[in-house]
Amino acid sequence: MKRIALIFAALSLLYFVPAGGATRNTETQKLVSDYSRKEPLRSGIFGILAVRGSDTLAQYNRRLKMVPASNVKLITTGLALKQLGSAWRFSTTLAYSGSVKDGVLHGDLYIVGGGDPTTGSRSSCADSLLKTFRAWKDLLDKAGIKEITGHVVGDGRYFKRPLQSMTWQAEDMGFNYGAGPSGLNFFENAQAFSVKPSATGKSPLVEPLYPETPWMSYVNSARTGEAKSANTIYYINSEYAPVGEFQGNFPSDRKSFKLEASNYYGPYTCAFYFYRYLLSGGMKVHGAYADVSPQGLLRTDLLFSDIGRKAAAPESLTALGKGWSPTLRQIVRDTNFESDNFYAETLFNILPMSLYGQTGRELSEKAVYELLASMGLKADGACQMVDGSGLSRKDYISPDFFVRFLRKMFWSPEKDAYIASLPYPGSKSTLLNRMPDAPVEVKERIKMKSGSMNGVRSFSGYILPADGNDSKTIFFSIITNNITAPTYKVAQILDEIILSLAQEP
Numbered sequence: 307m308k309r310i311a312l313i314f315a316a317l318s319l320l321y322f323v324p325a326g327g328a329t330r331n332t333e334t335q336k337l338v339s340d341y342s343r344k345e346p347l348r349s350g351i352f353g354i355l356a357v358r359g360s361d362t363l364a365q366y367n368r369r370l371k372m373v374p375a376s377n378v379k380l381i382t383t384g385l386a387l388k389q390l391g392s393a394w395r396f397s398t399t400l401a402y403s404g405s406v407k408d409g410v411l412h413g414d415l416y417i418v419g420g421g422d423p424t425t426g427s428r429s430s431c432a433d434s435l436l437k438t439f440r441a442w443k444d445l446l447d448k449a450g451i452k453e454i455t456g457h458v459v460g461d462g463r464y465f466k467r468p469l470q471s472m473t474w475q476a477e478d479m480g481f482n483y484g485a486g487p488s489g490l491n492f493f494e495n496a497q498a499f500s501v502k503p504s505a506t507g508k509s510p511l512v513e514p515l516y517p518e519t520p521w522m523s524y525v526n527s528a529r530t531g532e533a534k535s536a537n538t539i540y541y542i543n544s545e546y547a548p549v550g551e552f553q554g555n556f557p558s559d560r561k562s563f564k565l566e567a568s569n570y571y572g573p574y575t576c577a578f579y580f581y582r583y584l585l586s587g588g589m590k591v592h593g594a595y596a597d598v599s600p601q602g603l604l605r606t607d608l609l610f611s612d613i614g615r616k617a618a619a620p621e622s623l624t625a626l627g628k629g630w631s632p633t634l635r636q637i638v639r640d641t642n643f644e645s646d647n648f649y650a651e652t653l654f655n656i657l658p659m660s661l662y663g664q665t666g667r668e669l670s671e672k673a674v675y676e677l678l679a680s681m682g683l684k685a686d687g688a689c690q691m692v693d694g695s696g697l698s699r700k701d702y703i704s705p706d707f708f709v710r711f712l713r714k715m716f717w718s719p720e721k722d723a724y725i726a727s728l729p730y731p732g733s734k735s736t737l738l739n740r741m742p743d744a745p746v747e748v749k750e751r752i753k754m755k756s757g758s759m760n761g762v763r764s765f766s767g768y769i770l771p772a773d774g775n776d777s778k779t780i781f782f783s784i785i786t787n788n789i790t791a792p793t794y795k796v797a798q799i800l801d802e803i804i805l806s807l808a809q810e811p
Contacts, residue, residue: 334364334806341799342366346791350761355705356782356807363780363810364803371688371702372785375757376736377764378696379650380708381689383638384715384724385677386653389660392635392723396422396656398490400445401623404456414456414593414604416623417442417576419464419490421665422631423652425576426493426517429644431636438629439583445627446589457593458581459604460573463620464489465655466666467600469545469570473698480541480550484697485568487652492576493517494648497569501539503530503558510539510556515564517575521608525551533559545570545600548608571608573597639727642755643735647695654694670694681714683707696757708766708783716768716779728753728767731801741801747772748808754782761788763796769808780807 329335338354341347353367397420404413419425424432469486470479478484482496498515509526528539538554548571556563569575574597581595598617599605631637641649658669661676671692675685683689688707692700715724729735731749732742736756741749754767764785771778784800 329362329365332363332810334803334810337803337806338364338366341803346789346795347786347799349791350789351787352785352789353705354782354784354803355709356780357709358780358810359777363807364782365705368706369688369704371690371704372764372787373699373701373759373762374696374703374708374764374766374785375759375762376645376647376696377708377755377757377766377783377785378691378694378701378703379642379645380755380766381674381678381691381703381711382650382653382694383641383727384711384720385657385674386634387638387720387723388681388715388718389657389677390634392633392638392720394634396420396424396631396652398422398425398442398629398631400442400626400629402451402626403618403623406449406451409450409452411451411454411456413454414459414596414618415446415451415454415591416459416461416618417490417573417580418461418620418623419488419573419576421464421487421489421491421652421656422629423487423491423494423649424631424637425491426579427491428493429640429646429649431632431640433632435579439580441629442580443584443587445629446584449626451626453590453592454584455592457596457604457606458577458584458591459617460490460575460577460595460597461617461620462488462490462573463598464665466664468667469495471651471667471693471698473692473700475699477540478697480543480568482566482568483647485648487648487655488572490573490576491648491652492572492579493569494646495569495572496648497567499541499565499567501556501563501565503556503560506530506532506558509552512552512565517569517579519548519569519571519575521548521571521574523549525549528552528554528556530558531555533557537563539563539565541565541567543568543570571597574605574608635723635726638723642727643729643733645736645756647697650695651693678711681711683710683714697759699759703785705766705783705785709781712766712768712781712783716776716781725753725768725770728755730754740797741805744805748805752804752808754804757785758793761790762786763789763793763800765800765804769804780810782807 353370355368356363399418401416426435485495500513502511535557539556540554543550577595596606604617657673690702729737731737731740751770757764766783769780
């Protein structure tokens with residue numbers, strides 16, 4: 307029995323004692339060692355690595371793979387910049403089936419998506435919807451098209467289904483942060499609802515806000531709860547029928563709440579809005595709007611596809627021209643500043659196109675590992691990525707791997723675009739409220755990505771030197787898992803550790 311006890315004690319030491327090379331006896335290392343023995347970090351899993359040049363400033367469980375949440379976006383955005391370049395843009399093609407004669411399109415107008423996540427988006431880099439539609443209308447005007455006998459078709463076939471990762475939790479998929487990208491998107495495939503309380507025990511009042519989706523039907527099974535009860539209202543939907551259901555509790559003393567939900571019919575919604583735009587400008591469109599069903603049928607009714615009428619094959623369409631997204635540099639910046647899951651998933655989806663000429667989630671995973679290997683980073687045993695946003699709890703990455711990736715990106719041709727995409731504490735971003743009492747000149751040198759989900763808190767990035775000497779840059783990654791303490795308590799500790807690194811001599 308004593309021998310067994312000794313073995314378990316040894317294993318415990320192997321698990322918790324920092325791994326790796328020698329560490330300087332820094333103030334940050336002392337801080338890390340101290341916090342690792344106390345709550346809330348002691349009851350969960352905690353890992354850190356911080357290096358400057360050949361010096362290790364702090365380490366603890368550096369090679370332990372953990373769920374990193376949105377820190378995954380560091381890798382997704384970095385690989386996209388590496389593979390495509392910061393000036394690259396998504397395209398959307400206007401094309402038609404049939405023929406044009408005397409200003410009349412005898413056929414259907416197709417909006418052929420190329421994956422652009424910014425169409426109709428609220429993101430700061432996105433063009434206004436009016437500007438986008440004007441550019442598309444200009445293509446029709448140049449072709450002399452004044453009337454359409456068929457439909458305006460939203461074509462999202464560029465990205466293979468499923469739209470979402472099957473590793474995501476069901477409770478996330480009904481919210482806007484769990485919306486998946488298709489080849490053609492609209493408003494980041496989200497939909498907003500207004501929720502207001504009614505009498506206790508009755509269903510709260512739910513009203514669709516934007517975008518309009520007149521094809522949707524709703525079931526309201528949520529309940530108005532007692533005053534000061536928890537707001538647990540959520541939305542259940544799917545791509546298989548235009549029906550959504552509200553469930554959960556909404557407190558009776560809550561004035562109002564905007565529920566940001568997912569919309570599985572982005573291509574259909576885009577076609578609907580462009581169809582209305584054309585009508586408002588006086589163009590006749592006799593066939594209204596449609597999309598392409600999973601079976602490849604032209605679908606004018608989301609419950610009943612037009613059986614027997616197949617959508618035109620992409621290669622058979624006649625192109626009128628293209629519209630272009632903002633640059634990848636702009637998209638990556640908004641992805642990291644806003645921790646935009648939708649943008650990140652779009653970048654994850656686009657990676658295999660340049661490598662293999664096709665898309666698909668399995669191909670995206672393959673592309674990630676191939677691109678990492680091309681950077682000299684073997685993912686085996688250190689990095690597992692199944693999505694691009696970090697929403698999956700099957701993503702496992704070690705602090706050591708993040709630091710190695712950050713180093714590679716720092717010395718890459720896309721260094722400037724990559725670092726510019728990372729916010730600093732106090733900036734208008736997910737870091738707005740971080741380190742409120744720290745000097746501005748210190749905070750502006752900390753360029754990092756945050757990650758957060760239930761039980762997970764992570765920060766990874768760079769601490770730039772005050773004198774601008776690149777060789778003094780600190781690369782760091784801190785990840786916590788399975789911690790049940792309130793998020794703000796954990797974040798305060800991690801803030802303290804990061805500030806200590808920024809002040810290391």
